[in-house]
Amino acid sequence: MLDDLDRRILRRMQFNPDQSIPDLADALGVTSSRLTRRLERLREAGILRGIRAVIDWRALGFEVEVSLRVTLDKTQTRAFDDFIEAARGIAEVIEIQTFLGRVDVRLSVIARDMPHYQQIYRDKILALPHIADIEALMHVARIKAEESLPL
Missing domain, CATH: 1.10.10.10 (Winged helix-like DNA-binding domain superfamily/Winged helix DNA-binding domain)
Incomplete structure (x- = not known):
């Protein structure tokens, strides 16, 4: 190839x-x-999708990163679609991943500080549709974040 x-x-x-x-x-x-x-x-061929700027959100004053593991109410047929559509609308959500297993979705959320995170969590995250369970993991350190591939 x-x-x-x-x-x-x-x-x-x-x-x-x-x-x-x-x-x-x-x-x-x-x-x-x-x-x-x-x-x-x-x-x-779709191998090179473009060139993008990588912005250090910490340099812009965002000091808190939280990973949220979300389990959805799968008795609702549109649970995934509705949840993801709504989560995309939250500016502080910088990544959305879906999974097979007990956890359905993981959100990476950034905030300026803990009070700002609490506001985002209460006002925006908890308002997302079809949440059955949510677990927050506070990000402490990024040990490896390699975006380059071993070519």
Whole structure:
């Protein structure tokens, strides 16, 4: 599926995503036009989905992160759809994951401080539909958060 050049392109883009096409082409030993064609092929294949800014929310004053494990009332046929749609509308929810098992959904919630988190929890989280059970896990430290792939 991926050849050596594709892997080298992806490795370099993971390391330095804002590198210009000419600089990246020089580093890879290919022409800019060849690199551009390869990048387009990787995009069309859905492998390269885009380049994004990674923002440090702590630098913006958010000091608290809480992981919420939510079990939904599965007797309601639209429980997942309704819950996820409503959770997407909460700005402080930065990640939503669904699971098979006892826990149905995990939400990552950020807040400026504990009083702000308590306000989000009471006013927004507890207002989400179809919650049967909820467990909060306070984030203490992020040990590994590697977004790059071993290419």
